[in-house]
Amino acid sequence: MPPLSRFCVPVSGYIITREETLSDVIIETNDLSKRYRAGIMAVDGLTMSVQRGEVYGFVGPNGSGKTTTLRMLLGLIRPTAGGCSVMGLTPGRPEVLARVGALVETPAFYPFLSGRDNLRVLARHAGVSYDRINPVLDEVDLLPRAADRFRNYSLGMKQRLGMAAALLKDPELLILDEPTNGLDPAGMAEMRHLIRNLGQGKRTVLLSSHLMGELEQICDRIGVVKDGRLVTEGRMEDMRRGTVLRLKASPADRTRELLLTLGGIGNIEISDDGTIVIDTDPARSAAINAFLVTNGIEVSELCAVRPSLESVFLGLTQEKPTAAESLNE
Amino acid sequence: MNSLVAELLLLRRRAANWIILGFWSFMAILFSYLLPYYAFTSGITFHDRGAGAILLIALLPQNLVINIMNSFPFFGGTMVLILGVLSMGSEFSWGTLTPIFTQRASRLKIFLSKMLSLAIALVPFVLSVFLLGLTASMLIAWREGAAIELPSLLAVLKGLGAAWIILAAWASFGVLLAVLSRGTALAIGLGIIYGLVLEGIITAFGREVELLNQVSKAFLRTNSYSLISSLGVSLPIQSGPGGFVGPSVPGTQSFIVLVGYVVLFVAVSATLIRWRDVSGSG
Numbered sequence: 001m002p003p004l005s006r007f008c009v010p011v012s013g014y015i016i017t018r019e020e021t022l023s024d025v026i027i028e029t030n031d032l033s034k035r036y037r038a039g040i041m042a043v044d045g046l047t048m049s050v051q052r053g054e055v056y057g058f059v060g061p062n063g064s065g066k067t068t069t070l071r072m073l074l075g076l077i078r079p080t081a082g083g084c085s086v087m088g089l090t091p092g093r094p095e096v097l098a099r100v101g102a103l104v105e106t107p108a109f110y111p112f113l114s115g116r117d118n119l120r121v122l123a124r125h126a127g128v129s130y131d132r133i134n135p136v137l138d139e140v141d142l143l144p145r146a147a148d149r150f151r152n153y154s155l156g157m158k159q160r161l162g163m164a165a166a167l168l169k170d171p172e173l174l175i176l177d178e179p180t181n182g183l184d185p186a187g188m189a190e191m192r193h194l195i196r197n198l199g200q201g202k203r204t205v206l207l208s209s210h211l212m213g214e215l216e217q218i219c220d221r222i223g224v225v226k227d228g229r230l231v232t233e234g235r236m237e238d239m240r241r242g243t244v245l246r247l248k249a250s251p252a253d254r255t256r257e258l259l260l261t262l263g264g265i266g267n268i269e270i271s272d273d274g275t276i277v278i279d280t281d282p283a284r285s286a287a288i289n290a291f292l293v294t295n296g297i298e299v300s301e302l303c304a305v306r307p308s309l310e311s312v313f314l315g316l317t318q319e320k321p322t323a324a325e326s327l328n329e
Numbered sequence: 330m331n332s333l334v335a336e337l338l339l340l341r342r343r344a345a346n347w348i349i350l351g352f353w354s355f356m357a358i359l360f361s362y363l364l365p366y367y368a369f370t371s372g373i374t375f376h377d378r379g380a381g382a383i384l385l386i387a388l389l390p391q392n393l394v395i396n397i398m399n400s401f402p403f404f405g406g407t408m409v410l411i412l413g414v415l416s417m418g419s420e421f422s423w424g425t426l427t428p429i430f431t432q433r434a435s436r437l438k439i440f441l442s443k444m445l446s447l448a449i450a451l452v453p454f455v456l457s458v459f460l461l462g463l464t465a466s467m468l469i470a471w472r473e474g475a476a477i478e479l480p481s482l483l484a485v486l487k488g489l490g491a492a493w494i495i496l497a498a499w500a501s502f503g504v505l506l507a508v509l510s511r512g513t514a515l516a517i518g519l520g521i522i523y524g525l526v527l528e529g530i531i532t533a534f535g536r537e538v539e540l541l542n543q544v545s546k547a548f549l550r551t552n553s554y555s556l557i558s559s560l561g562v563s564l565p566i567q568s569g570p571g572g573f574v575g576p577s578v579p580g581t582q583s584f585i586v587l588v589g590y591v592v593l594f595v596a597v598s599a600t601l602i603r604w605r606d607v608s609g610s611g
Binding site: 126 | 331332342343344423427428429432433435439606607608
């Protein structure tokens with residue numbers, strides 16, 4: 001009889017061992033569904049898993065069911081079908097919530113209280129010592145403004161207070177929904193750095209965002225959701241596997257015509273600035289270059305590039321990327 | 330206990346709650362002491378409460394409980410209805426149910442802590458009016474050269490208890506309206522129209538239609554006024570601000586009905602809070 005670790009359970013294409021399901025799967029959903037009273041199917045048979053210690057990106061277009069899923073994982077919304085577990089337990093139970101920090105949608109706090117007093121209220125409900133408040137405020141660089149009322153905070157400061165609230169319990173699992181909303185570029189970079197640090201060690205981060213560049217830099221794995229269903233789930237490098245050729249040649253239209261006469265050429269796209277993206281084997285770049293030059297085309301640039309997460313995402317969600325979007329600059 | 334401390338912090342720090350307390354205290358003293366005393370000094374009749382010596386006697390310290398209690402079913406009820414709506418409805422408006430329900434305490438525990446904190450907050454709403462009423466009555470007695478006699482401790486305690494349960498019924502009604510409407514504006518509007526208009530109209534029709542008369546015996550105002558009547562509030566209560574023309578029920582019955590309302594309103598609200606989804610807007 002094989003050992004337990006040899007038993008495999010396929011979850012949407014990602015293979016996890018039986019041993020992992022017992023110890024390392026921190027979030028698991030199984031045919032999770034939510035239909036609202038208006039008849040809207042927000043989440044439709046979603047099956048996904050998040051491993052302990054990873055930073056998992058949860059990607060999808062607006063209205064794809066990301067936030068509804070996160071709310072179900074926090075016990076705020078009840079599923080209408082299927083199920084989910086967090087740390088092996090039903091979401092929303094006090095023993096689960098004690099180990100989870102969350103920032104869902106827009107940070108919501110009491111406007112008449114200061115940032116510090118808002119965290120005091122949450123600390124009381126969480127049974128956490130007030131001693132945790134200053135360190136988490138410091139971690140998000142909000143300590144100097146901690147005495148100001150929440151209503152006077154900028155959007156970025158509100159977001160950072162939301163992050164501080166999520167860290168208050170020093171949680172094993174962080175569920176973050178668009179944590180960089182409202183942050184300026186410097187703030188976004190700081191937040192990315194913070195999330196990356198938080199995701200190190202045994203802490204798990206489930207990060208929902210529509211900013212592909214952000215996820216690309218932070219996440220170990222991503223799950224792409226569309227219309228409430230998981231389209232794909234996998235490691236970041238696997239998602240971006242495959243390369244295309246980027247070409248700058250003149251005249252572009254003639255180049256396109258010539259390329260179409262060659263075999264083994266897939267999609268060809270020409271952007272407004274004349275950049276041509278060719279879906280073909282990059283090993284053929286020398287042969288393509290020689291062919292074009294022989295036929296009087298002036299080639300100024302030719303290189304193999306990996307597709308960006310954004311182009312992968314748009315491809316998976318069946319929205320055609322423009323040539324420029326498909327390039328990994 | 331932790332959640333209760335959090336809820337008390339919220340109540341204490343919110344300026345709107347202090348404004349409601351101040352406005353309610355001012356209205357209670359204005360209609361219970363200032364305007365009647367002005368009527369007395371001007372030699373005019375103050376609504377159904379008479380004039381001259383009869384009016385003055387009602388304003389003296391020994392009649393503190395009888396005089397001040399008239400304010401609770403009307404102004405007091407309306408003001409704490411707003412307090413109840415704000416304490417619960419704002420959580421929906423601000424979206425703060427999401428962060429507090431994702432801490433550690435259960436929804437039920439947080440909601441009951443909120444109700445307990447509201448119950449505690451009603452104590453100053455009762456005490457402030459009694460203390461201001463006592464001060465006003467003593468000043469009037471001193472100015473008119475009347476003997477200062479205080480009401481019995483038992484009468485005061487009964488008055489405080491009756492006032493608190495009347496306010497608790499109205500505040501919990503406000504909480505229920507806020508939970509049902511998931512906000513503040515509609516709940517305040519509906520609550521005020523119900524308390525000040527609907528009950529009054531049905532009660533007025535009840536003088537001619539027996540069925541409506543029986544229905545109005547279950548109303549918050551009917552039971553609130555019946556409870557204070559059982560404490561010896563014998564001044565005519567018929568017209569003018571806070572006037573009441575409805576039927577009366579026995580004092581014990583009215584007390585039980587009001588307690589029943591508190592339990593019912595809190596239980597229904599708790600059930601809804603516990604089972605309903607918490608979406609972005611609450």
